[in-house]
Amino acid sequence: MDLLQIHAKVARGVVGREIEIKSILTAMDAGKHILLEGPPGTSKSTLLRKISHEAGIPFYLVEGNIDLTPAKLVGYFNPSQVMEDSYKPEYFEKGPLTRAMEEGGILYIEEFNRMPADVSNVLISPMEEGEISIPRYGTVKAVSPFTVIAAQNPYDDVGTVRISRAFMDRICLIKMNYQNEAEEREIVRLRTGMDSSEIVDLSVKMVRKTREHPDIKLGSSIRGAIDVVDLFVGMQKLADQPGSHFLTTALMAISNKIWLNEMASKTADEIIEEVYASFRNQYPDLSHPQKNATEKSSSDNGVQAIESEEEQRVKKKIVT
Ligand SMILES: Nc1ncnc2c1ncn2[C@@H]1O[C@H](COP(=O)(O)OP(=O)(O)O)[C@@H](O)[C@H]1O
Ligand SMILES: [Mg+2]
Secondary structure, eight states: OGGGGGGGHHTTTOOOHHHHHHHHHHHTTTEEEEEEOOOSSSSSSHHHHHHHHHHTTOOEEEOOTTTHHHHHHHHEHHHHHHHHSSOOOGGGEEEEEHHHHTOOEEEEEETTSSSSHHHTTTHHHHHHHHEEEEEEEEEOOOOTOOEEEEOOOOOSSSSOOOOOOHHHHHHEEEEOOOOOOHHHHHHHHHHHHHHOOHHHHHHHHHHHTTTTTTTTTEEHHHHHHHHHHHHHHHHHHHOOOOOTHHHHHHHHGGGGGGGGGOOOOSOOOHHHHHHHHHTTTTTOOSOOOOOHHHHHHHOOOOOOOOHHHHHHSSOOOOOO
């Protein structure tokens, strides 16, 4: 499939992100590797899974962490078979890098700056030369459109390593910032099926406010607003006073998604209460949320259909 032709299909069901989708496809089409830089919840996984699905490209997800080793990425010989017999290529358990190279897939590495430097160095040769030589297995050549896509959160500085110059020099950078307020409202509507604009507006306003609060290092992603709406709808079914439980659900949904500054003078709960109080008067009528059930179930089915089809067609390997 012509990668540049699929951008319209990828954009379907995604709010905004037109230029980011085109940038990713253009880089992949040109055989470039990518660093996606953005905080959590900025649609990185959503876009890559859709590209993989629409283009029929295998997708391998690896979570970067301190325990990742070159062998987990490349693969290793099964020790018991080697002991019984000898080093035969069929006893090699391929890791996600080897699979992605052989199958022309996407190797997506989340939290790239959390993995040890010796692991990221393993990627240099596949990215630069399109091949890797594995002792006793042979040389693996990358099939097009093999692409390494690394992601990192620019606000994450605890337990991270600086990405090496050698690696930076071989990738293209695509920044994924938070989307604007209108797009964020649309994302929440799409994901929750909630029609009541008051509830969607207030949830989005609250998470956006956490991103600029002086006591917060990393505010809530859009996942916080999605969770507020989903939980509030559930709570309404049990509530005797409609609208009275918004703060309870906001605390459940957002408290653990924000990351306080070391010097913060308030707790996460206090900040959410303060943010809620600053907006509450603008939304006098939070009761009786209108949930558009058809929309919710059809969008859910759409997402599930993509994922289950993808699971069958695309071999996904998660390495932790
Ligand atoms: N532009 C968007 N269009 C549709 N849904 C989005 C968009 N951005 C985020 N979401 C939704 O928000 C949640 C987080 O997005 P995700 O792609 O997992 O973020 P990331 O991988 O950057 O952490 C998912 O439920 C996703 O469907
Ligand atoms: Mg993700």
